[in-house]
Amino acid sequence: xxxxxxxxxxxxxxxxxxxxxxxxxxxxxxxxxxxx
Amino acid sequence: xxxxxxxxxxxxxxxxxxxxxxxxxxxxxxxxxxxxxxxxxxxxxxxxxxxxxxxxxxxxxxxxxxxxxxxxxxxxxxxxxxxxxxxxxxxxxxxxxxxxxxxxxxxxxxxxxxxxxxxxxxxxxxxxxx
Numbered sequence: 001x002x003x004x005x006x007x008x009x010x011x012x013x014x015x016x017x018x019x020x021x022x023x024x025x026x027x028x029x030x031x032x033x034x035x036x
Numbered sequence: 037x038x039x040x041x042x043x044x045x046x047x048x049x050x051x052x053x054x055x056x057x058x059x060x061x062x063x064x065x066x067x068x069x070x071x072x073x074x075x076x077x078x079x080x081x082x083x084x085x086x087x088x089x090x091x092x093x094x095x096x097x098x099x100x101x102x103x104x105x106x107x108x109x110x111x112x113x114x115x116x117x118x119x120x121x122x123x124x125x126x127x128x129x130x131x132x133x134x135x136x137x138x139x140x141x142x143x144x145x146x147x148x149x150x151x152x153x154x155x156x157x158x159x160x161x162x163x164x165x166x
Contacts, residue, residue: 011063026049026165035065
């Protein structure tokens with residue numbers, strides 16, 4: 001599985017393809033343990 | 037991360053914060069933290085992205101880790117209190133920098149609570165990737 005193809009959700013519940021974030025510029029992804 | 041949020045834009049990149057609860061949890065948390073609009077907050081309830089990115093998930097790393105206990109005690113002494121946990125309590129975090137085309141140029145895998153990449157280090161990695 002390619003990380004770019006993984007679909008996540010934005011805060012409104014809409015699908016977002018992760019790879020779209022680094023399509024035309026680098027992206028720093030911070031994976032948080034949990035909220036709070 | 038919030039105080040450094042604009043530094044990621046200045047570095048020529050995008051800061052994406054990935055959580056693992058439901059979108060409503062992500063929204064409430066993002067509003068509480070007060071991230072600027074330049075930061076994308078997304079959530080991965082299946083934790084598939086965590087898995088593919090190489091992040092760890094472990095009860096042992098979370099609870100039985102002496103370094104985590106030390107960090108917890110230090111944070112508590114400084115007055116930090118963790119609120120209710122929303123999301124997967126055993127999931128560990130970390131960070132990646134990914135360039136256009138998908139090459140990962142920086143990876144930090146957290147080995148327990150309180151083990152975070154310093155934001156300046158992440159900004160520097162993003163600057164190098166831009």
